[in-house]
Amino acid sequence: MDPKARILARVRRALEGRPKAHLPPHPHTPLPEDPVDLLLGRLRENGAEAKRLSREEAKAFALSLAQGLPGAAFGKTLPEDLRPPLPELPPEEAPLGLSYALFAVAETGSVALSSEEGRKAQLLPPTHLVFVEAGRVYGTLLEALEDLKALPAALGLHSGPSKSADIGQVMVKGVHGPGRLVVAVLIGPG
Amino acid sequence: MRARARLYPKEAARLLREKPGVREAVTGATLHFERNRLRAYGEVPIEEWRERAKAVKDHVLTHLDHYLELAERRLRENGVRVHWAETPEDAHRVLREIVQRHGVRRAVKAKSMLTEELAVNPLLQALGVEVYETDLGEYLIQLLGEPPSHIVGPAIHLSLEEIQKLFHQRFGTPLDAPPEALAQVARKVLREAFLSAELGLSGANFLVAETGTLALMENEGNIRLSTSLPRVHVAFVGLEKLLPRFADLALFLPLTARAATGQRLSTFVSLIQGPAREGEEGPEEVHVVLVDHGRTALLQDPEAWETLRCLRCGACLNACPVYRQTGGHPYGYVYSGPIGAVLDPGLLSLEEAYPLPYASTLCGACYEACPVRIPIPRLLLTWRHRAVAEGLTPAWEGAAMKAFRQVMASPALYRLFSKALRGLPLPQDLLPLLKAWTEGRGPLKPSPKPFHELWKELEEAEGGP
Amino acid sequence: MRVALFLTCLADQFYAEAGVAAVRLLRALGVQVDFPEDQTCCGQPAFNAGYWDEARPLAKRTLRVFAEAAYVVLPSGSCASMVKNHYLELLPGDREALALAEKVYELSQFLVRVLGVKRLGEGLKGKKVAYHHGCHALRELGVREEPLLLLRNAGAEVLPWEASEECCGFGGLFSVKLPEVSLAMADRKLATLHEAEVLTSTDAGCLLHLAGRLHRKGKHLRVVPLATLLWEAYAG
Numbered sequence: 001m002d003p004k005a006r007i008l009a010r011v012r013r014a015l016e017g018r019p020k021a022h023l024p025p026h027p028h029t030p031l032p033e034d035p036v037d038l039l040l041g042r043l044r045e046n047g048a049e050a051k052r053l054s055r056e057e058a059k060a061f062a063l064s065l066a067q068g069l070p071g072a073a074f075g076k077t078l079p080e081d082l083r084p085p086l087p088e089l090p091p092e093e094a095p096l097g098l099s100y101a102l103f104a105v106a107e108t109g110s111v112a113l114s115s116e117e118g119r120k121a122q123l124l125p126p127t128h129l130v131f132v133e134a135g136r137v138y139g140t141l142l143e144a145l146e147d148l149k150a151l152p153a154a155l156g157l158h159s160g161p162s163k164s165a166d167i168g169q170v171m172v173k174g175v176h177g178p179g180r181l182v183v184a185v186l187i188g189p190g
Numbered sequence: 191m192r193a194r195a196r197l198y199p200k201e202a203a204r205l206l207r208e209k210p211g212v213r214e215a216v217t218g219a220t221l222h223f224e225r226n227r228l229r230a231y232g233e234v235p236i237e238e239w240r241e242r243a244k245a246v247k248d249h250v251l252t253h254l255d256h257y258l259e260l261a262e263r264r265l266r267e268n269g270v271r272v273h274w275a276e277t278p279e280d281a282h283r284v285l286r287e288i289v290q291r292h293g294v295r296r297a298v299k300a301k302s303m304l305t306e307e308l309a310v311n312p313l314l315q316a317l318g319v320e321v322y323e324t325d326l327g328e329y330l331i332q333l334l335g336e337p338p339s340h341i342v343g344p345a346i347h348l349s350l351e352e353i354q355k356l357f358h359q360r361f362g363t364p365l366d367a368p369p370e371a372l373a374q375v376a377r378k379v380l381r382e383a384f385l386s387a388e389l390g391l392s393g394a395n396f397l398v399a400e401t402g403t404l405a406l407m408e409n410e411g412n413i414r415l416s417t418s419l420p421r422v423h424v425a426f427v428g429l430e431k432l433l434p435r436f437a438d439l440a441l442f443l444p445l446t447a448r449a450a451t452g453q454r455l456s457t458f459v460s461l462i463q464g465p466a467r468e469g470e471e472g473p474e475e476v477h478v479v480l481v482d483h484g485r486t487a488l489l490q491d492p493e494a495w496e497t498l499r500c501l502r503c504g505a506c507l508n509a510c511p512v513y514r515q516t517g518g519h520p521y522g523y524v525y526s527g528p529i530g531a532v533l534d535p536g537l538l539s540l541e542e543a544y545p546l547p548y549a550s551t552l553c554g555a556c557y558e559a560c561p562v563r564i565p566i567p568r569l570l571l572t573w574r575h576r577a578v579a580e581g582l583t584p585a586w587e588g589a590a591m592k593a594f595r596q597v598m599a600s601p602a603l604y605r606l607f608s609k610a611l612r613g614l615p616l617p618q619d620l621l622p623l624l625k626a627w628t629e630g631r632g633p634l635k636p637s638p639k640p641f642h643e644l645w646k647e648l649e650e651a652e653g654g655p
Numbered sequence: 656m657r658v659a660l661f662l663t664c665l666a667d668q669f670y671a672e673a674g675v676a677a678v679r680l681l682r683a684l685g686v687q688v689d690f691p692e693d694q695t696c697c698g699q700p701a702f703n704a705g706y707w708d709e710a711r712p713l714a715k716r717t718l719r720v721f722a723e724a725a726y727v728v729l730p731s732g733s734c735a736s737m738v739k740n741h742y743l744e745l746l747p748g749d750r751e752a753l754a755l756a757e758k759v760y761e762l763s764q765f766l767v768r769v770l771g772v773k774r775l776g777e778g779l780k781g782k783k784v785a786y787h788h789g790c791h792a793l794r795e796l797g798v799r800e801e802p803l804l805l806l807r808n809a810g811a812e813v814l815p816w817e818a819s820e821e822c823c824g825f826g827g828l829f830s831v832k833l834p835e836v837s838l839a840m841a842d843r844k845l846a847t848l849h850e851a852e853v854l855t856s857t858d859a860g861c862l863l864h865l866a867g868r869l870h871r872k873g874k875h876l877r878v879v880p881l882a883t884l885l886w887e888a889y890a891g
Contacts, residue, residue, distance in 0.1 A: 007276055023246065168348070170368075177410065515843070630835075
């Protein structure tokens, strides 16, 4: 017998005669009134910067963030109209990464980044700017996960700047992911 | 990893005597975690959450064969290679094949208690692979050659001074370099590792059976990097990590984050479905190793199987006033603190884990903290009762208990003992115990007369009922 | 109303005055108090150490000794909890154990919840009291507000104490089997205690341990059982 067969046999033997426990249904909590407001608040509480911008403002904002920097790394699904005129750099070298989120979750203050969008640009540059459409902001995590039908190879939920207090209980940022997370929620037609 | 639990009493005493800084560091860290947890629990209907999480875990565990097979099917459909490991040797075989096939020279590792159980690092080193622990706390203890002291914060026993000294010796940083500077050094070293490693290793917080999704939680980003940059990702998953449905993550991810660090959600959550798709960045190969290593033995235990609900959040460690005094090293195994005291006898054996169930005053703080309501105090009593039945407790203690029972079973003997306490010389075998008391607390002074003698006087003076 | 007093072996030997105080207080409140003289120990030390075969006969005799009582009152959280919550582990399904569990109360719990007494007098006016929550009273019996209410209503200033709900480190045999850890826990409690005039708690074990540690450290602080302090609250 191989390990799988032996393991399953032991599991079955263990469960013989043991009463089965029921699986409770998912709870449904009331949805927040203004998910975008809540998202901005929660992101800020998590140590991220968060703004509500129109598409034009967003592009200008990205430019201002990149002021004095040699360029940025871009996510693959970033729409053309949101892409600022900056030189594209590989993520290993870029001081700024610009991503387009699949969705956001207000109650936890999180943006969801798909592997389709990329991975390195979300993790390697020290500053990470994320655009998310206002219409893609879910109120609760349950709502978001229940709505997610086609799962990408990897989905990252990012809720703030990278941080650690492992060195003498003192908080430091930017070890190892981006130490600065900036989220712009895009309002208006898009 | 071999357990060295037998040394707990001596090691705890030695640590308190020789390294008072550890008690200070661990107390500071655990109190901080506790406060955050209490605040985070207070924001939500936590009793409902705990009840629900307990029910979901009980359901998965009582249907574990079904969910394991479902998970394997889904994982395979997603292009993930699935392996089953009963023992560390089985797990080593899987790794050896991968290392050899891919010519792995360097590996980056996310923190995983299961990989400590399985002694993965020594194996990789023996195969000539340079292993980098990428969680900052794990990296620190890797440099020091120490085992982890806590499930979530492996380096909480280290003071800032010790870390400054370590970096000074290793990297030439100034002795008074602030944490920021030290973190930058670690970041640079580990970035180099992330970008060059062929193999990324991780555990998993959860494996969703319905969709074959691996869920991993962290605050640094090292897990996202370790599971995204290298060509191959191998995840070690304990059998008990399963969740039934994808949407169950909406309860478990926030609950675990609140319990562990008082956060609404960990800074980075990776939901991994499989290898990179066409044209995408990410690993070419993803492997999941489903690991037993004592879990089926514990599942078979009619009184202790509930321990398998454990989410490895560390909340019980943070709440425990006993753990707080020493940190995890004296416990001698990967899982320390309250959960260690009940998980280790179940995964290993009571003999190997003895006397950990006695490293507790049964205060119950752990049970209050546990997000999945594991009845740790009740389990501790169960293991203690078994320890006596298995003859693991010292002979003198058994004799003392018999004597105690005889005295207390007879009011006449009890009264005699009461008089002896106040005048006659005490029996010899009580003396070492007496010394253990008086050394730290001064002499025991009984009341001049015991109450049962005062009662008669009370009745006479006050005319009775 | 008639109650049986279960003093507990530790209080009988080391805090006999708590028994006297409890009797006087209950009688002053109009309760008739019996003291079944055959009582010895509830069996908790053996039970907690895993020696259930030694604990079981002691549990059985305790059930016999208190079988006739309408209420059983103890100046101890841990012993009350042993009877109420753990006898059924030793004697699963035992009818007498179930019956006794219903009648068992820690003293302050009895005063507040059964007698409905919330105010005892002014006897503690201005006293700075540190209250240590014994773990069994707090977490197994749910006794938290009762002692605080009685102390405050008697004029005591119950001091804020960061570590008031943390275990003191007594833990029965733990105190002598793992003495260094036990003492470190006592030191943690005492290090966070400031400016108190008196330290009190429901449990004799905790008090012996903390009082002993204070003595050893050369600190002077009056340590008394809750029962004694409550009698002072009443009698002035």
